[in-house]
Amino acid sequence: MAKRAAPSGKAPASGKSRRNPAWQPGELPTREAILEAIAQFPEIDSKREIARHFGIKGDDRVALKMLLRDMENEGLLARKRKAIRATSELPAVTVLDIPADADPENLHAFPAKWDEEEGEKPRVVVTIGKDARVVPAPGDRILARIQRGEGLAPTYTARPMKVLDKPRKADIGIVRMDNEGARLVPIERKAREMRIPAGDLGGAKDGDLVEVEVAVSGRLMIPRAKVVSVVGNPQSEGAVSLIALHSLDIPYRFPASVIAEADAAEEATLKGREDWRDIPLITIDPHDAKDHDDAVHAEPDTDPGNPGGHILHVGIADVAHYVRAGSALDREAYLRGNSVYFPDRVVPMLPERISNDLCSLREGENRAAMALRIVIDAEGNKKRHSFHRVTMRSAARLSYQQAQAAIDGEPDDKTGPLLEPILKPLWAAYASLAKARDRRGPLALDLPERRIRLDETGMVTDVYVPERLDAHKLIEEIMILSNVCAAETLEKHRTGLLYRVHDAPSREKVTSLGEFLKSLDLPVPRSESLRPKDFNQILFRAEKAGKSEQVNEMVLRSQAQAEYAPGNYGHYGLNLDRYAHFTSPIRRYADLIVHRSLIKVLGLGDDGLTEAEESRLATVGQHISATERRAMAAERETADRLLAQFLANHIGARFTGKIAGVVGAGLFVRLDETGADGFVPASSLGTDYFRYFEDQQALIGERTGERFRIGDRVEVRLLEAAPMAGALRFEVLSEGERIKPPGPGRTQRGKRAPFKGKRPRR
CATH class of the missing domain: 2.40.50.140 (Nucleic acid-binding proteins)
Structure with a gap:
């Protein structure tokens, strides 16, 4: 190892290195000597200066050049044009991004921020201890404690400290051409327009959504934008949602590996499954639904010990059969977390081959399903239930309006033959479930959901509130009961699961609500711990006083946000002790995890929840809760943009x-x-x-x-x-x-x- 540099801090002109008297002119220096020289003498910043420092002349310069190139490839040196310098080290605590395609069993990450002048981003191995509290997954951003390995090349390991929310992508906007050239109209409400110099358009045209770099120039420090990439054209593509997808970093194009894996999937056979094809399950969905992940059937229970009771059969798409843990499909589904629904498009969690084909419970076609048999009594109380892995065949595909019209006395050619044997038993079972719901007393907020209707060009033609039908409530109650069954079964087997949890309102929010009710001269609840039925009483009194709009809004604001977690604290809004999402695995990753858990504990196949997945349930819950919030923000922002566009002419x-x-x-x-x-x-x-x-x-x-x-x-x-x-x-x-x-x-x-x-x- 070379000795300490001379106090002068100046590099020797020639001959032997003053830092290492034993060094003979013309000898090729070691990697250590080069790095030490660069560290001690800032003026050594090029190949020429390195050669001069070590007395390298003539043909030996070729060998030095090759050595420096090797050091650059090894990550020891960074080069910008002719300047050479040692690469920077990662700080002791830094923010890392785990690639979406990383191996869940052997995670690696890269610095979230890295100066390209430092060379390639260092690859960091993520280590997770057996009792680690933070267990990240592919696609996550983490705060981690960094440890540098021994040796010259900077090798790093990271111990995760916290999973972070990924920030919104900044500096995107719409290009608008004018008489002076081009300007950027930002999508952020508080941001200001910027000019785009003619040479910095990057091929963008009027109306294109672009990502830009921002620089300031001149004495007045005027910001100017340079187009980095063209995302697309919301007008020509008829997709205003493209803005939200890009700004919130929502993946909407499937990688080739995911598409290839989906296309290669083969339809499930009867092997290892019960045959439920003779049970006339039906799907009831919106009229324009492209995928059908739940089917229902009901029949009177003939057991004399259960007078007026019913047997429910529920079929849910068996996504777990096609999307195996650790596969490309699984990694992409986890990264997305859920499907995202816009007025102008749907961004699915799974490719069409899976979501709209193999896993869609199509009328008259054999489909693999996770099924549930539930026995209820005349009052809607569940007596028992069992899970099954089956092959089913949907007897009919109906819309909510179609099924409701048949029950209301206006059947069509399709629903007429289904009315007595299928629809009426379903409605009779629903009448019992409605009794149980009313006794349970879930939170009864009046929150009309507006829908936006677009024309072929993507422009708003209508905004409407869909009618709330008993057909909607029927499916909703059967799905809620099915989710409860899933949670109860997994709890009974003492296995890890992701609950859908919703906390009670905080004391501060209840106090604020009480102050607001007092200002309206409405009765103020005495307790700071309110149950859902107490809120329903508040809403009832407000309606009688003609103040329901004010109170509905404030009661909604007082509620906590539902999320996914392996720890259970109940679902406050539904007034349920245990609840887990099971019924929509095509569009929610949480449901897929619950399916795998059921498969594992009930011995229904070899594609159940793995030990590695179970160890990461806390992090999975955090991630998919974040993707759900991201989807809600994207849907809300897109609706705001469409409505602002619609009203711009008014x-x-x-x-x-x-x-x-x-x-x-x-x-x-x-x-x-x-x-x-x-x-x-x-x-x-x-x-x-x-x-x-x-x-x-x-x-x-x-x-x-x-x-x-x-x-x-x-x-x-x-x-x-x-x-x-x-x-x-x-x-x-x-x-x-x-x-x-x-x-x-x-x-x-x-x-x-x-x-x-x-x-x-x-």
């Missing part, structure tokens, strides 16, 4: 709506007709100062006492629409309720609005 128009949210900066108003949300700045509410009162969820004028509160009905005018950002800006035309002014001296947890404005009265 600037100046008046609309009615309700205040859906209140913050210090203003009001969020939801329009009645379309459900579109827009913002009203507090500064535009009039000549008064408006302050935010959290206990009332209201903005109140200091001088006039004019109050705008969540749930209030208002008339607004549309002032501005930003379709790509999904943003609308309104002004309120109607008067707020007048109460006693709070005055500038009263706080009441209120915040003073920062700006004073004026609103015309109409």
